[in-house]
Amino acid sequence: MxxxxxxxxxxxxxxxxxxxxxxxxxxxxxxxxxxxxxxxxxxxxxxxxxxxxxxxxxxxxxxxxxxxxxxxxxxxxxxxxxxxxxxxxxxxxxxxxxxxxxxxxxxxxxxxxxxxxxxxxxxxxxxxxxxxxxxxxxxxxxxxxxxxxxxxxxxxxxxxxxxxxxxxxxxxxxxxxxxxxxxxxxxxxxxxxxxxxxxxxxxxxxxxxxxxxxxxxxxxxxxxxxxxxxxxxxxxxxxxxxxxxxxxxxxxxxxxxxxxxxxxxxxxxxxxxxxxxxxQPPEWDLDEAVLEIKSKSDTGGPYLIVEPSDNIGGGAPGDDTAVLRAFLRHGITNAAVAIADAEAVAGLATAQPGEKVKLTIGGKGSALGAGPLEVEGIFLRRSDGKYVLEDRNSHIVASRGVNIDMGPSAVIEVAGVTILLSSDRMAPADLGQLRSQGIIPETLKAFGIKAAVQHRRAYDKIMRGSYTVSTPGPCTSKITTLPYKRLRPNVFPFDA
Ligand SMILES: [Zn+2]
Incomplete structure (x- = not known):
């Protein structure tokens, strides 16, 4: 039957x-x-x-x-x-x-x-x-x-x-x-x-x-x-x-x-x-982590700056600029970040490859973060932001399946830092995200990751090292600083 x-x-x-x-x-x-x-x-x-x-x-x-x-x-x-x-x-x-x-x-x-x-x-x-x-x-x-x-x-x-x-x-x-x-x-x-x-x-x-x-x-x-x-x-x-x-x-x-x-x-x-x-794993100070990466001269895969506070898979806006600022501040070249910013992408609609561009990036989604950053750089390319997951066991496959769409996207370079701008937030759970946009993650010295754990399946196998940093943002690991109203009493670490 x-x-x-x-x-x-x-x-x-x-x-x-x-x-x-x-x-x-x-x-x-x-x-x-x-x-x-x-x-x-x-x-x-x-x-x-x-x-x-x-x-x-x-x-x-x-x-x-x-x-x-x-x-x-x-x-x-x-x-x-x-x-x-x-x-x-x-x-x-x-x-x-x-x-x-x-x-x-x-x-x-x-x-x-x-x-x-x-x-x-x-x-x-x-x-x-x-x-x-x-x-x-x-x-x-x-x-x-x-x-x-x-x-x-x-x-x-x-x-x-x-x-x-x-x-x-x-x-x-x-x-x-x-x-x-x-x-x-x-x-x-x-x-x-x-x-x-x-x-x-x-x-x-x-x-x-x-x-x-x-x-x-x-x-x-x-x-x-x-x-x-x-x-x-x-x-x-x-x-x-x-x-x-x-x-x-x-x-x-x-x-x-x-x-x-x-x-x-x-x-x-x-x-x-x-x-x-x-x-409660410990987290690095952002500047100390970036300076340590700068001091390294080995090659063979990127060092990751993992930024849980702007964890896209955790619901954060994915547009914070703290890590980008730190790369620029400390002169880290051959680095990359991905930032969700539909306005910035739209503003590049008529840019031609190689053209100098001036724009304001990110920092709009949360008042807790580092805020928008004005940059001057070179426009490299644009795409429709669609890609297929390289890994069918990717963290994000459960509800989405393998066909991913992060919306119209653009790639620019600012002082040696490649910036992938996407219209929609997309968690860094698969290498296809960067590769589909012409960014080869294995060749980078440093990459900023807006996640807590979910990137590890994709990036741990190509990285040289990983630094989870503590920065202000809505997905902060310092959960005792969040204004809970409904949580039951006597929960660690609130009532340790
Ligand atoms: Zn989950």
Whole structure:
């Protein structure tokens, strides 16, 4: 008997402390057959469809909304999304047997009216007559702020286990296989969650390093103990959402005993508390880092200046000029930076290659940063800003797939520093971003990275060294300086 599975995707990581809100026009929206057209694009939906094809499921594709990380989402987007999804769910329940729901979620989505979008979504699905006991499976981002409502509403949600998120499609496949197992065995797991009294800024959540490395290892150990635990999720959290559940959490999906589930959550929570200090890696002073790079005479790949405060993947504007200023101030040549600035690109619309240009760059997106910078340089080239990811396991592939569009773009050079200007923000998660614009990253002496961890999959293999710097900006790692209003009490490092 063919099983019928309804699918949908809702993906946003919401920064509560940036000025720019997120609106319907910021979302890429697919509906119906457009979701099925994602086959082969390396997204989470592509991963689900691989299993659906193997299992010969009938798939009811409903909707897929995603937008780049930014400020709070207009609640009307959630209303529209849920109206579409719940209408399709009611129709599917009325017109024939529906065997399950599979969702691709982020987990740190905040609207102007909801601090627990994914929890509210699951609650609304469960409230539909006939959906009370429907298997609900899915995949979500390691940077979720997980809640009780999410674990109450779902049977089994699987978190990515890698940061950078090289495994988003793999975890979608795993979550779909667990749905297949549930249907085949006629058993339904239930979820339990634990919010640990710990919060780490994004640089502390890379899975190549402790504490996340140790926590993921413990989670895999727990899954192997034969206590009925199907998955144990290590959730690094997203520190820039001002919500009660922000920070580190754990969840399990189990058909075993509540006692064993609680024991697993206890062990994971204890380890997170023991290792809490390791989730705050030290950061360099920008000038000291740039001077050290200047003193190096070796060759063979760039030194990276990693600037978490303007982390595009974390919702920052991606237009801060602090690193560019430092390269210019210290006379670092053969360096490059990428800055999102649609106005600057538009201002170069008639420039010819080799032409001298004078323009103001960046610094518009956040009042916390170094501000706009006036430069004189040489116009090199322009493009439509479209490229294909060189790496199908790139951090940003989960919701976007491999075809990337950073909008009309231009490249200029100022005193030996190459500046890629793009109209839209694009996280530095793939070398194709630079190479498609004629910038060869391997030949640079220094490159400014607007990220915390997600660039590492692409850049660690070509770099000579990396300096994570502390600069002012909305994705600062100094999270105790942010004006949280909703965070629960007694969370490290706020109440250490
Ligand atoms: Zn993430």
């Amino acid at each position: 063919t099983k019928t599975i309804l699918i949908a995707a809702l993906f946003h990581e919401t920064h509560s402390f940036v000025e720019q809100g997120t609106f319907l026009s910021d979302f890429s929206i697919r509906r119906g057959a457009e979701l099925l057209a994602r086959r082969g694009d390396a997204s989470t939906i592509d991963g689900f469809l691989e299993v659906a094809d193997e299992e010969e499921w009938t798939v009811i594709p409903v909707n897929d909304y995603h937008a780049a990380p930014a400020g709070p989402v207009d609640h009307a987007v959630f209303v529209q999304f849920t109206n579409e999804l719940l209408t399709a769910l009611r129709q599917s329940l009325a017109s024939g047997p529906l065997d399950g729901i599979w969702l691709s979620l982020h987990g740190a989505h905040v609207t102007t009216q909801s601090v627990d979008v994914e929890g509210d979504l699951l609650r609304m699905i469960r409230a539909v007559p006939g959906a009370e006991n429907l298997p609900i499976f899915g995949v979500f981002d390691l940077h979720a702020n997980f809640t009780e409502l999410m674990s109450e509403g779902a049977n089994c949600l699987v978190a990515y286990r890698e940061n950078p998120h090289t495994d988003s499609r793999d975890m979608a496949v795993l979550s779909a296989r667990l749905l297949a197992r549930s249907l085949a065995e006629g058993v339904l797991p239930r979820m339990y969650t634990r919010n640990a009294p710990v919060m780490w800024a994004p640089p502390g959540t890379g899975t190549a390093d402790r504490p996340m490395k140790d926590l993921e290892a413990l989670a895999r150990q727990i899954e192997g103990e034969g206590n009925g635990i199907w998955v144990a999720n290590v959730i690094g959290g997203y520190s820039f959402s001002d919500v009660p559940s922000a920070g580190v959490a754990f969840s399990v999906a189990t058909t075993g005993s509540t006692e064993d589930a609680m024991d697993a959550l206890d062990r994971l929570e204890r380890l997170a508390i023991d290792l809490r200090e390791l989730g």
